[in-house]
Amino acid sequence: MADYLRKVFTKKQILWLIISGGVLVVFSLIALFCVRASRTQPAQLFADRFDKDGETTQISIFYSQIAEVTEDNLKELSFKIDNKLDEEFITAKSENGRRRISAYSASGESTVNSEKKSSKVKVIGVGGDYFLFHPLRLLSGSYFDGDDLMQDKILLDEETAWDLYGSPDIVGKPVEIEGVRLLVAGVYKKDTGRFDKLAGNDKNTVYVSYETLEYVSNRTDLDCYEVLLPNPVSGYGMKIVKDAFTLEEDKYEIVENTKRFSWTRLIKRFKTVGARSMNAKAIIYPYWENMARGLEDVLVPWVFIDLILITFVFVNLCVLFARMWKNRTIHKADVKNFIEKRIEIYREERKQKKEKGELI
Secondary structure: OHHHHHHHOOHHHHHHHHHHHHHHHHHHHHHHHHHHHHOOOHHHOHHHHHOOOOOEEEEEEEEOOOOOOOHHHHHHHHHHHHHHHHHOOOOOOOOOOOOOEEEEEEEEEEEEEOOOOEEEEEEEEEEEOHHHHOOOEEEEEOOOOOOOOOOOEEEEEHHHHHHHHOOOOOOOOEEEEOOEEEEEEEEEEOOOOHHHHHHOOOOOEEEEEHHHHHHHHOOOOOOEEEEEEEOOOOOHHHHHHHHOOOOOHHHEEEEEOOOOOOHHHHHHHHHHOOHHHOOOOOOOOOHHHHHHHHHHHHHHHHHHHHHHHHHHHHHHHHHHHHHHHHOOOOOHHHHHHHHHHHHHHHHHHHHHHHHOOOOO
C-alpha cells in the first residue's frame, strides 16, 4: 500500500492527507465528548429510555410566576392533548402500553424535622409520573407515586437524612414539615458537580407530593408540566401541545427535550445564545432545565469547531482529488483496482482466520 501511495500521491499530497487524518481524529474526539456530555442529563432523555425507535418525544412547559396554573388547568391541557391524538387515530405502540405519560412539579422552601433535629430544605412537590422523567440515584427505599391516594411519603437527599437521623437507612422513619407528618419512602444521592451548584441544585432537597407542598407552603400554582407523547413525524408532538394551549405566550415557554443536544438543534441555538439570557417572561427554571441550558451553551462552540474541522477535511480532500484528476495522477482504473485489491486482501484475511478457528 505504501508503494501505491508513493506512486499516486506526491510528498506534499501525502502530507495533506496525514494532516486531514489528524483533523479527523480531533473531530471524532470532540464529537465523542459532545455525545458523552449529553448523556449526563437524564432529565432530557426519557424519550430515549422509553422508546428506542425514536417515535416519541419529550416536551416540557415552564410557567411564569404570573401564569397561576393549577392542577385543574393541567387536567384540561391533558384532555385536549388526548382528544387531538384520538382525532389523528394515534394509539400506543403496544396493546398494554401508554400513549401519553405526564408529570408536573413546583418548589418551595421549608424546614423538615425529626424527633430531635431539623434541617432547612428545598421542597419539590411532584405529581404524575415525575420520577420516570427524573430518575434519582436511590441509596435506600423507593420512589412514591405522585398520584397515590395516601400523600404521606417523602424522599430525602442523603445530606438531609444524615442531618436528621445520622444515617441514610431510615426508610419508614417519620418526619414533619410544617406540622404535617410524613414517612420516609427513600433516600437518594444528590449530584454535587459544579454545574449542579450553578444551576440551583446546591441545597438540601426533598420530594413530596404536590398536594403536600400546597398544604405546607400555601402554593396553588405550578412551575412545570412535562409530557411524553407519540411523535410519528418530526415536530408532530410539539404541534399537538402548542395547539392545546390557551395561555398568552409571555406566561410560558415550551421546550422539546428530545434531541436538544443534536448538531442541528445546537447550531440553531447559536443564534439565541445571547438573547435567551434576557428572560422577560418571569420564568424561574428548575435546576434540571438550568443545567441543560448551561450544557447547550458549553456545547455550541464545540459543535462549531467540529463543523469547521469537518469542512476543512472535506474541502481539502476535494481539492486534492480534483488536482490529481486534472494532472492524471489518478484514474478510474486506479481507484477500481485499489478497491478490488483491498476487498481481496480482506477476504483472504477472513479465510485465514476461519481456517485457524478465530471466526465462527
